[in-house]
Amino acid sequence: MPTALDRPTERPADARGRVAELRAVRAQAVAGPSARATEAQHAKGKLTARERIELLVDPGSFHEVEQLRRHRATGFGLEAKRPYTDGVITGWGMVEGRTVFVYAHDFRIFGALRKAYGGAYIVMESQSIGADLTYAWPTNETAVMGAEGAANVTFRRQIANAEDPEAARAHMVKEYKSELMHPYYAAERGLVDDVIDPAGTREVLIKSLAMLRTKHADLPPRKHGNQPQ
Template identity: 85%
Template sequence: MAHFAYEGEAECLAEVRHLLSLLPSNNRENPPVVASKDPADRRCEALVDLVPVDGKQPYDMRAVIEELVDDGEFLEVHERWAGNIICALARLDGQAVGVVANQPQSLAGVLDISASEKAARFVQMCDAFNIPIVTLLDVPGFLPGVDQEHGGIIRHGAKLLYAYCNATVPRISLVLRKAYGGAYIVMDSQSIGADVTLAWPTNEIAVMGAEGAANVIFRRQIAAAEDPEAMRAEMVKEYRTELMHPYYAAERGLVDDVIDPVETREVLIGALAMLRNKHADLPARKHGNPPQ
């Protein structure tokens, strides 16, 4: 259960120095801020080609993170465990941040037991050391299956929900493409207290995908149609047009703003600056009662 693993001693010691440079001396201090040579207003033109518009097409979220953070450098935590979610430490305009991101290249980026536990641990670590959290969402839901159910996917998913809800550091979330169902809720949605919620025009925030929703909502019309497949396609199109257009979430207050992908870095840095003096106190108590 090592957080990091390296081939040689020199590489290991270099990364230890990198890790320590991102952490404060103790839990009462803020992480050190360094001068960044990477412009805060740098436009991220590469993001347009990195992320396919088609929500079913995979891509490497690491490339997205590399494009957004200072000098393309980030330190991934538990890289070899639960590859469907990425947890990493990086800097934005010199300020240390924790990045939690779904990885569409692995299991389509779904949340499962391991991914939920990995992300929950990381969120709690960031909160313990006053590191702001940036969450990048492209999540189709929780992984279905008997093994996941018997293993306690609800209980483990609740750990991530608990970790976010108890975090008092600045919390910024960005929906790149899909954000479906309960997985969207636990990935630092506005409904659980995210400070700033953003979305790209390619966002799809919904209970489920258009195809699944149409099959449930319009099942009688589809069954009664002379051409069920044509009716299903029409209902899917109608559902997407009415309930999954890019600004649907903003119109209903689910996100604060829909932004141009190329301006993502600048907007994230601006949000961090706005939240720099955030102060939040939890109710006085001995300790919380997290899901076990």
């Protein structure tokens, strides 16, 4: 996935050329990996990350940051895939005139990321780090780890002693997914406050922000880079 700055051409020396280069780079970042990837997303009835954000915030209020960020990983062939934004659109905007900070995974890059496993659940604005309200869409998966890893750890003895270990593993993975890896299980245990219809996200957010408008919290001085839980 080559990008504008990866091209082995000499960069323009004059200011006009540099500005034109910047505009080309930003246009590439907004366009995403390819028109085909965008068409495939729309064909599934899904919106791109920026389209979802535009529906959420007040019109014209979103200001994107870190648009030109790219990873530096070299394993698993990632050195050949260095898209702008690194697959996450971040920034701030307004919802009913109130400033909110937003991030959305771009499903066209590195696959669909709707999962909150282990530490990822904690750091993605969970109640564990002080989030006032946490909502999930019906497509969300919240769990300690992925189904394959969980099955190998939790049911390793049953799998090892089974007549057909691979069939037993497949059964355990399927059972783990159906019973534990859905947002309703997370809601039952208070890991999320509610499971909401994606189409109603903006309305839910507006009501939540209105409820929290007068909230005031005095926090103790921060002494640790990683707060103990």
